[in-house]
Amino acid sequence: MKLSSKGRYAVMALVDLARFNEINPVSLRDISLRQGISLDYLEQIFSKLRKNEIVQSVRGKQGGYILNKKAREIKLTNILDAVDEKVKTVQCKKELKKGCNGKATKCLTHNLWDELETHINNFFDKKSLEDLVQDNLDRRA
Amino acid sequence: MKLSSKGRYAVMALVDLARFNEINPVSLRDISLRQGISLDYLEQIFSKLRKNEIVQSVRGKQGGYILNKKAREIKLTNILDAVDEKVKTVQCKKELKKGCNGKATKCLTHNLWDELETHINNFFDKKSLEDLVQDNLDRRA
C-alpha cells in the first residue's frame, strides 16, 4: 500500500501556493521550479483543483492561481478528494446487497477496513492547509 | 490510494484460520473455498506468512497450516509486514541526506506523511487477530 505522488504533489503545490498567494497569483511554472514537479503534470492536477473550487485561475501574463478559500478552511480531505486520491480500503461498498467477494455475506474483515478508512479520514479532516504552512514556518525558524 | 487485496486476503485467511486452528491444521483448499480466494494466490501469501513465522505448516495428507503464536499476539502490523503491505507514504526516507524529490531539503510536506504513517501504523499495532475473530463472533450473535 503506497501513497501515490499525485496526492503528494497536490498538497505540496498548494502549500507552496499558500505561501505566496496573498501577494500575487502564483504561476505553475514557479511551483514547478521550486518543488521539482513537472509543469505538465501540475497542469493536470490544477485542472482538478480548479474544478473542485480549491483554487481560482487568473489567465494571461502575470497570471497564475490563487486559493479560492482561506487556507484554514481547506482541509486535506478536500484536496485529496479533488485529485481522486482518497483512501479506499474496500471495493465492495457499492454492492452492499451482494456482500463482498461475490459471497452472500460481508467478508470477515469488512468492518475492519471500514474502521481503518474512518481512522485515516479523521486525520485528513483535521489537517488544514494553514496547519501545513505553519508547520513549515516553525521548522524553518 | 487503494488498499491492495493481498493484504486484505492475508488478514481474511488468518481470521478464517484462527477460528479452526485449535482443532486441526487448516488446509488452504478449505480457506480458498470458504473465502473465495484463489488457491494459488493463497499459496503465495502463506509462503510469506510462514517465512515470517506467523503460521506453521503441516505437510502431507490431513496437513495444512496452524498459527505459530496465540491470536492475541499476532497484530495486524505483523501480518501486513509479512506480505509486504505496510503503508509507505514517502519514498525519500532511505535517502535522508539527499532530501526529497532530488532537492537539498526535505519536501514541504515530508513531516505530514510521516505523521500519517505513524497514525495508520498505530491502528495496525493495536488490532490483534483475536480482536478480529471476536468482532466476528459478536456480529454473528
Added chain:
DNA sequence: ATAAACCTGACTAAAATAGTCAAGTATCTT
C-alpha cells in the same frame, strides 16, 4: 500406492501510475 496437501519459481494480462506532447485560448506589456 495414491491422494491430499504443501512448496517454489516463473510467467502474464490488465490496470494504475506518472507522466509527456500537442495544440490551443486569454491577457498583460510594450
Added chain:
DNA sequence: AAGATACTTGACTATTTTAGTCAGGTTTAT
C-alpha cells in the same frame, strides 16, 4: 498590434504494480 506569459484541454505512452495463473515439484497419512 505583436509577443510573451500563462492557463486549458485532451490524447497519448512507457513503466510499474497488481492480481493472479501455471507447471512442476516434495511430503506424509491412509
